[in-house]
Amino acid sequence: MAIITLNNNSLSSVTSLPAGVGGKVLQVVNATYGTATNSSSSTYSDLGLSASITPSSTSNKVLVTVHLSGCQKNNNALLGTRLLRGSTTIYTIDNMSLYTNTTDQNAIGSVSTSYLDTPSTTSATTYKIQFRSVDNNSYVYINNDFSGGSNSNITLMEIAGWF
Numbered sequence: 001m002a003i004i005t006l007n008n009n010s011l012s013s014v015t016s017l018p019a020g021v022g023g024k025v026l027q028v029v030n031a032t033y034g035t036a037t038n039s040s041s042s043t044y045s046d047l048g049l050s051a052s053i054t055p056s057s058t059s060n061k062v063l064v065t066v067h068l069s070g071c072q073k074n075n076n077a078l079l080g081t082r083l084l085r086g087s088t089t090i091y092t093i094d095n096m097s098l099y100t101n102t103t104d105q106n107a108i109g110s111v112s113t114s115y116l117d118t119p120s121t122t123s124a125t126t127y128k129i130q131f132r133s134v135d136n137n138s139y140v141y142i143n144n145d146f147s148g149g150s151n152s153n154i155t156l157m158e159i160a161g162w163f
Helices: none
Strands: 025-033 037-039 045-053 061-072 079-085 088-096 108-117 125-133 140-142 152-159
Touching: 025 045, 037 045, 037 125, 045 061, 045 152, 061 079, 061 125, 079 108, 088 108, 125 140, 125 152
Parallel strands: none
Antiparallel strands: 025 152, 037 140, 045 125, 061 108, 061 140, 061 152, 079 088, 079 125
16 A cells, blocks of 8 residues: 655645645535525526635635526426626526426426636625526426425535646
8 A cells, every 4th residue: 555645744634735736625615595496587586595705815716516406397497597706697507407307297306517716806705596497488496396395505615726
């Protein structure tokens, strides 16, 4: 078995990376949203899922991961989502199916996505999710599986930048 060391230290005693090395996770923030929400509008609206993080350096990145649980009540209803940093849209995904079978009524499913952001700030930064129905008059449901609900979440990870 190989013993791995960094600057003559065991891995368990390393608390920081040498200068010039990035990629270490510096902090993690998670928020959960459990309110059942639906929409048939083709206009984006706030979901209520958001989290804030304060980066420790302007060269650090924020890895955002989002998991949305939901279901459909209308056939072939597709979900549109976008990620905002503050009031600025930084990532959009349309035409996602939350569902395991898009031809059944009340089909249950989920979708997850990740985005690596470079906020270039040391100020508190809020990330939030907006959603819409891609198909007019077809409802998309978040956190509602017609049998008791479910939860969605957003996780923010500050990643050390390369100096």
